[in-house]
Amino acid sequence: MGKSILRYGLLYGAPLALVAITLQWAQYRYLVLSMPGEAYVAVVAAIFIALGIWVGMRLTAAPPAAEFERNEKAIASLGLTRRECEILDHLAKGSSNKEIARALKVSPNTVKTHVASLFAKLDVSGRGKAVEAARNLSLIP
Numbered sequence: 001m002g003k004s005i006l007r008y009g010l011l012y013g014a015p016l017a018l019v020a021i022t023l024q025w026a027q028y029r030y031l032v033l034s035m036p037g038e039a040y041v042a043v044v045a046a047i048f049i050a051l052g053i054w055v056g057m058r059l060t061a062a063p064p065a066a067e068f069e070r071n072e073k074a075i076a077s078l079g080l081t082r083r084e085c086e087i088l089d090h091l092a093k094g095s096s097n098k099e100i101a102r103a104l105k106v107s108p109n110t111v112k113t114h115v116a117s118l119f120a121k122l123d124v125s126g127r128g129k130a131v132e133a134a135r136n137l138s139l140i141p
Contacts, residue, residue, distance in 0.1 A: 071138035078121045078137075085139065087114045092131050092140045 075085065083104070090100040097115065101108040119125060122133045134140045 068141040074137045084118050088134050
């Protein structure tokens with residue numbers, strides 16, 4: 001039964017596809033013959049504009065990204081510890097307290113304590129605000 005369905009599908013599908021292709025070709029021919037010369041110029045111009053933009057983007061080298069340097073003065077003035085800076089890095093990556101605890105091999109309660117200390121030192125009330133404040137102070141990339 002499966003072979004007969006395939007056979008009938010090809011038997012009727014192929015001529016229908018041929019008719020569809022023929023109709024599309026006829027419509028294209030009509031479009032080409034009825035379009036004025038200015039339209040062709042506009043299409044060619046659009047192609048060249050797109051090509052020029054693409055080539056320009058490929059040939060123009062992006063400026064090298066500057067290497068990130070922590071703002072050590074801000075760290076010192078805020079009184080951040082090395083561990084708090086590490087936790088701040090993990091917060092910026094979106095890690096949870098449990099993930100941070102696993103990565104740093106400390107307990108989740110220790111992480112909570114450090115996070116609360118960071119919030120107080122940065123004068124913020126949430127993780128997102130802490131990351132934003134740290135980025136503004138160049139504490140994290």
